[in-house]
């Protein structure tokens with residue numbers, strides 16, 4: 001009877017695995033969508049270079065880090081070397097140029113925390129945010145994309161986690177929950193600390209890429225084609241990893257003392273980061289170190305109410321995966 005039970009279990013996990021993989025596949029943007037994004041980006045480049053011939057235009061965020069699901073907005077950074085520029089003036093000028101090229105809903109949000117121009121391309125329906133000189137975001141986008149090349153399970157796990165977070169309403173920094181960027185870092189960290197490890201720590205091995213941005217040196221090993229197969233000693237399936245991820249954040253993470261750090265591939269202590277107390281608006285109730293801006297806690301947006309919401313959601317997900325014979329319907333149930 002025991003053997004029968006084990007067989008049942010294995011069947012269930014295989015079925016669950018197939019369901020997760022199907023969800024992952026369904027979220028991948030189509031080739032057609034990618035082509036449209038590229039065409040739209042080239043149009044923007046043309047318009048921008050007419051006004052600022054020296055400037056560079058870069059894609060960042062989920063359209064460039066390989067963690068973007070179908071129909072995501074695109075994030076663009078306009079890099080202007082001139083230190084004298086006034087960001088608001090540039091944004092207003094940019095909005096002007098885009099408006100007169102028939103782009104829709106062009107808005108310059110010059111007073112936002114990160115000032116941007118928002119717009120929509122009526123031809124493709126693509127929405128886009130353009131910011132100025134946010135070069136660190138371009139560099140962390142490359143880091144994330146490079147990690148994704150090493151083992152496909154990172155992209156699979158992250159798609160499932162992002163899909164869960166959006167369905168459950170815990171992917172909104174303005175409501176005190178976490179950004180997509182934070183969730184990707186949580187997934188990378190999780191696969192780094194798995195035994196055997198599924199991902200290496202790219203910032204701890206010989207640096208083949210190095211840039212200095214806003215006085216921060218960003219350096220890591222980026223020849224990731226040499227690391228394919230790194231995680232092949234670990235045979236865990238995506239279903240197992242999704243369960244492990246939620247179980248980690250529900251029941252294993254030490255919220256009182258621990259900081260997750262993709263930069264070092266380990267857990268650091270709040271004590272060594274001096275993140276033990278609230279400072280200003282940073283409460284450090286869940287601590288996720290930015291890989292380059294290491295004084296930056298991506299959990300800083302989480303407050304004493306939203307930490308409860310988040311932890312209850314992690315527990316809910318872990319419990320569903322543990323007990324529910326058909327977990328997917330409930331796991332992604334709209335909140």
Ligand code: GTP
Nearest residue numbers: 060061062068072075136137138140141179180181
């Ligand atoms: P979706 O739009 O939800 O698909 O995900 P996204 O990857 O585009 O994430 P998000 O819109 O949260 O952020 C866009 C990009 O901005 C990220 O990929 C990062 O490169 C950057 N970013 C976002 N938040 C931070 C932050 O707090 N610190 C830094 N340094 N970069 C950030």
Ligand code: MG
Nearest residue numbers: 061062073075
């Ligand atoms: Mg985005």
